Amino acid sequence: MASVTTATRRKDSVQPKAKVWLYLLLLTLQYGAQPLVSKRFVRREVIVTSLVLACEVAKVLCALILLAVEGSLKRQYDQWTLIGSLTASGLPAAIYALQNSLLQISYKNLDSLTFSILNQTKLFFTALFMYLILRQKQSAKQVGALALLIIAAILLSVGESSGRGSSGGSADQVLLYGIVPVMIASVLSGLASSLCQWASQVKKHTSYLMTVEMSLFGSMCLLASTSQSPDGEAIRKYGFFHGWTMWTLIPVISNAVGGILVGLVTAYAGGVRKGFVIVSALLVTALLQFLFDGKPPSLYCLAALPLVVTSIFVYQKYPYVHRKKKD
Template sequence: MVAEIDGAGWPRIASLLIRCKMLTPSTAVRDMLWQRSWSAEIASLRHAISKNSSLLFLVLLAAQFGLQPLLSKQLLPRGHLPQVFLLSSNFSKILISLFILMFGNTRDEIADIVRAWSLRESILKAGIPAIMFSMQGWLLQVGQAHVDSLSFNLLNQTKTLSAALMCYLLLGRRQSRIQCFALVLLFVSALLLGTKGCSSFKKHSARDGSASDAFVFGVLPVVVAALSSGLTAAMTQRTLKGSAGRNSWLYSMELSMWGSACLIAGVCISDKRGRLLQGPYQGWSALSVVPVLTQAVGGILVGLVTKYSDSVKKGFALVSGIVLTTLAQCVLEDAPLTSWHLIAAVLVAISTVLHAQYPPVQLQRAKTM
């Protein structure tokens, strides 16, 4: 019957089924029709994404990277719980990834993903990195509240240092001489922001009583989070690109779920003043949802850019984000830029472009031989 329904004799069969009051197709026929229609839609969607949307993903990543600190500082209430923000962002990322996983794969592909999943493997490959991601996210939220937006983005770029080191130790990936020089430039920019840029921010923020906290609660948490992110980046890269790589959307959901469990446990232990009982979203407005969603989308965009573009274009996207942060801070924040900010921004831009454009040439030499 399946073959007949799919052929040209469908009208005659349909009339017969209507007369017999048996028009409802069987489960097998319904599955076949569902898979056939969705397979064509999914194939065309994947082709459109891979061919036409890489530039769109790069533009969105640059905008998210540049505006995220400003959106968080402008739209989130002062003194909000960082754990609540991260939990909300994780839940948003789970919903987005689940939607794409369900409608971006056929039923057979989803069944294969579910059958291959195991709790033990999920804990080892996603649980441990999720705990580290949660700690880094909390440190970044604390630091973001005590430094200006441009310094935050520039300091956060020091994660390239630890990423290069950990990729060499865990994955055996070497750096070229130009890339090593780019990492030195990045480290110098971090030192400038940690000393000169931080002192200028102290003078500006002294009227808010935060002068003594700018380094301890601002620069230091961001640098620690950025440097420790190299280990988690190497672990997740090995998980996604190994011999038995996991589905990227499933892995994003796993990281968000384990990270949320870690954050909930931390909130229950550390919430001694009972702020959650008073209302976790106390002081939030409707616009506070915007930085939550942009944070979730930003994590997804990084994976899309990595998949559909290359490291050179990704480097330019991050540089564009830094330029956007510089311009937006001049317009939106009452924190004037200093010459040290501009010097550090130029150093970070140069180091990012050099590191992306000049990878090791060992593979190219091997091919020519």
């Protein structure tokens, strides 16, 4: 009897570990491939707002399906209130909506690896807002890691501004429509992540419910902004799916799956393993860009990549420890 119980426990422990490794692998592939997929399958004439709205709708559908599969959809619906939803998800949703629009602009004006590396500066801004909002302190090694990250971002900014003038886009275009949007998006990502963690701790929202609420609120913010925006005028003139092909659905679905996977990895694997996913995803991006575009990384990317990898590894490996716990 004892041996049967032990075998059952081992089997139960193996299955969650297998799921965790599957989530980690899928998120690594999705995170690393998303810039390349968007650049390859989204035509330049596609209206950014229509693409972002489609991604948000896809996230809602995925999250609702998963809530139904796990059997908690009715319970979440019964407990849901508008005030609680606005408090937990309203502001982060508006921030993420703006961030997604900026990322879509940046996708079209930066090469995939440069975009992925610059996008990692969101860790610095996340740490900053975590301290300002939640008073989470950083260790000395973490501060050093964040400094390395900023140096890498400066290297890439200088390299992209000076080295892309003859490769299909002027230096001003790369700076204004590539580097600046992704850096602003990183700031917004840090702020929204901190607000989401605050909401999770206070409101006890599940990741699926947060996905549904934030996607719906973000979509409403985008729809409201289209009344006066150039994208709104373009949608009214050319139609919502202007420039779309069947292939455009690939980055839309990939983005939605990635949003779900981030919540699963955070829940089952924790922030440390998620950091390793980010590092691995950078390598996936570089490999895919070389395989499909035949484009080796630039010298600036090669110089910045080890700085980014080192900074993310050190930041995840050496968290702040309270003095009492040390003693």
